[in-house]
Amino acid sequence: MKIAIVSVSDKGEKLAFDIKEKLDNDSTVIKCDIFHKNVKKHLSLAFFEYDAIIAIMASGILIRSIAALIDSKVTDPAIINVDDNGNFVISTLSGHLGGANELTNKIANLINATPVITTSTDVNKKLGIDVLAKDLYLNIDNTKEILHFNKAILEGEEISLLLNPNKNFDYLFEYLKKNTLEIHVSINYSTDVNPDEIHACIDGHEIILREKKIVVGIGCRRGKECEKILDGFLKSIYDLNIHKSRVNLLTSAEIKKDEKGILNLSDFLDIPVEFVDLDRLKLFESKDVQKSEFVKSKFGIWGVCEPSALIMAGFDSKLIYKKTSYDGVTIAIATSK
Template sequence: MTEAKRNRERETAVYAYTERGRELAARIEELLREAGYRCIRAEVGEAFARSEALVFVGASGIAVRKIAPFVKDKFQDPAVLCIDEYGRFVIPLLSGHVGGANELARLIGRQLGAAVAISTATDLNGRFAVDVFAKKNGLAIMSRENAKRISAALLRGETVAFESAFPLGEDEKLPAGLYAGKAEEGRLGIRVSAAAEIPPDTCLQLIPKIYALGVGCRRNTPVELLKHAALRFLKEQNISKDALFMLASIDLKRDEPAVRALASHLELPTRFFTAEELAAVPGEFETSEFVHKTTGVGAVSARAAAACAPIKIAGKTVVDGATFALYRKEFTPTFRTERPFVLIAGARYQGKRRFAERLCREGHIAGFRAVPDEVLEALTDALLREERAAFEAELSRWVCSLAEGARNRGEALLLSSIGGGLVPITRRERALRDAVGRLQCALAAAADEVYLLELGLARALKKFGESV
């Protein structure tokens, strides 16, 4: 990752062109800062080049004209969103998946209570998105064309092979459309691997950036010599240069031309450690008396790599007079991206469970569960105490807990309506009815999608945050 790419992470610019728009923009900036973003002030062109996201408050036409001269492609462009000045609609305009515009739109939409207009096909059809999977796991996409072909195949209902050189977690399940296996002749496949060999034409290789390259060399080592030696070392280890995330060495090499040129060639950030810092790295390392006299520590390349990542792949290795070492970070691919929070409401025996089972089969949700009785009892007790502020606090606490749990597990919540019919005789039963009604309203406001089941028919009241 280059310095420019690292600087743009979590950096956002917000633009507004009217008084009302500027008021909303200030509110959005506050929400983004609370979510861990850095809000900057910059011209559109500068922000487009350096930031992770641009948010325009105002007409979408203004946003389109402002960004038009700078648009390249979805693998390079930042996320671009447009929000009307009343804060009713959030529209991802550019880089919905790779740039994270859809995810950011949902975040802002939830905070503002705004409708989110998602238009990407894989989201709308509940299909696995390979570019989102790659972004979430820090994987480099080696073929943009194959990524597009795989998305198109999944949208057509076809299946795609999936293999990984790194074991999945025990409870991980392949999403709908993927099956475990290697790509067959003439069929598309996905491979998660750091290997340097070129995959078949029909296979999309996704490379995790988890390897740290340690480097040591004599002073004034020729630039080309060090570069060729490093590439030869990586080839011998069968590790793609795209799998590297860091080049590390001792601080005495900070200004060594060959080391700086190698980092530039590999497009890697650098870390330089003092002799004392390297000596403090735990582990067994092959040492050299000459290196110790020269630098103050007996091992440079291996200790520097080990300081960046814990798993040893190759210790000190001499190639053409230079020394290299390779260590990597822990890595377990996961399909767990943030799914929409789905609420399924309706009276008893209207088909809520069957509709949830259908959403599971389609891969839209991972499971479902009813709102626990303890939640309804706690809210009923709070209502009976007739302390409005206390009830609102209890309601907010439960809604946050239920929504967070549902999102983390990818589950839908089922909640039965009990507001019809005769008014109950007992005070507690009346309070229970009121508690359920208020909980439904609060959960619907927090949910990304809300479905109402009547007579076995599902009616979408809200989808991707948009009322329908």
Template sequence: MIELQEGIIPEIIVKKPYALVAITKHGVAHARRYAALFPYVDVYYMEKFSYGDENLRGIQLFTGSVRMLLPALFKQYKGMILIISLGAVVRMIAPLLIDKKVDPAVLVVDDKGEHVISVVSGHIGGANALTKEVAEAIGAKPIITTASDVQKTIPVDLFGARFGWVWDAEDKLTPVSAAVVNEEPVAIVQETGERNWWMHDTPMPDNLHIYNAIEDAIAAKPNASLLITDRILAENEQVLLANGVVYRPKSLVIGMGCNRGTPFEEVEQVILQTLEELQLSVKSVKALATIDLKKDEEALLQVTAKYDWEFVTYTPEQLNEMPLPNPSETVFKYTGAYGVSEPAAMRYANRTELILPKKKSGNTTISVARLLFEEESYE
């Protein structure tokens, strides 16, 4: 809990590059939804609108006037997304402004979530690019009032953010961004994830080259690389990381069944160990799916809350509609479904192939599937 006091800059916990702040009941509901849609935000909102799960979700609550919180956020974040009226924001940040070369990006989202407005540091601070990405993610209209827009290329630090993609590490963001902006040869390899990421109405610049395989990108010897994959790269592939950024699309779904009362620690360990064995990134998990009999299973609720995964349940009838590779009469006897982890994963992923068929481990069964994404042109 952050207790705001006049004249005292509060201590905050910074984990992500942007701060998302809400001060109204509707704004808080929006903030919780936006955090699930846009991955690069630390969330702050007033304690009186608490849902009770903030510690688990890493949300920071505060009491007192938000005006006393903004100076700390202004100094420590790359940008602030404020679900606060524009006039109030202008008055509160005015004493904090120094220069467009050093001020963070500031965005305002209206209380209905219909508009995202670029307020401060549009070009150099990246507010214009951030405005577009946030608006696309939450389904709002971007409002940008500068006379000319930013260069029509890929914003490396926000690439895919509107789809929920996250980068693995930030140490190469700056040099890779420089390569993109300076029109140096940049390799793009996409193995999974949404394909409609090019957001401009013009073709991609000639310095950006798309390769179908990592081997082809390595052979091209680019100055920088953008790798979109849910795999942990093999040792021979990591040469591209000398000046490259790995993006993790939300491409994986975990199907899971468990005995009633299975401890959270066991569920979490099984998931993490399974992904490690498959050489898949936990950052690419989008959802955990199971049977509706488990909709109140505490361990499943806890693990999905901790990792910000969707928690989806299906009826036995819905699960039985899927072609099961390993149907079980025993499971049917107790649940009415011939399987849980396999059909749940397949149904959510919208495909019948599994990366991992049912694996039994202690009190759990687990399956993994990769989501089916539509193929779209980059031109």
């Protein structure tokens, strides 16, 4: 997640730097930038350039500044509102699909504040269909149906989930088993359903949830053991609450194509691995990739795990886990749009 923090007062700016310092140590935060004063200008910029905005200001200033920018719960960024004293963190826009509710709880925990969340499913301890989709990195084909499904969930009705019987859906079963929010579902199977889809049905209404491609990029020292690479892999997906069965692909640079540790990891996890040509890596550009002078001097590319993951996740992909080191192993994770 790319986060912009916008503040107005001197006290708010001090709080912004405190929050940024904490978020910079979070591997799930790809970047965090601070903007001070010139609220309308900075909010207008951040609205389209960042995944989330933390607005440290009065709610009236925030609402008036973003009113003309709001378009859709599918595309609008997550926006949370924090008072200057850091007493309350309020989920203001895109609570579910945008991730504002989750970010609200995270920031409130970091600064010891009270989180304020008002979405109906959350306050009634129910699992919204859009929350399920976001948590499992699934696209929703018909977002207009979200309201109907969440209303049914609030009323305790049962949702039917239709799956392909030949696909491993352990990630879905584990999620439903461990989730503390209430939802009533029945699981059915049909070979007519594409393997990368989950069809949710109720009262003649249907939503198709399609898996985004999740790609784990790996870099490592020569001869690194499979067990060490596995340790970094498991720690990174744990940070994102991703089940290993939800990962679609492992990847690295072609210079690692003979690395036994990576090849053995692919076999052990039963997840395919692909290696990216050096020429593709040399041509690839992204503002989100961390540049390594050492890797550049040795192989002529700026990095391995981040660009490999982004390339293999496809056009317009995004990092959800920045390059993180684990004892000679680097891991980055990207998803398709």
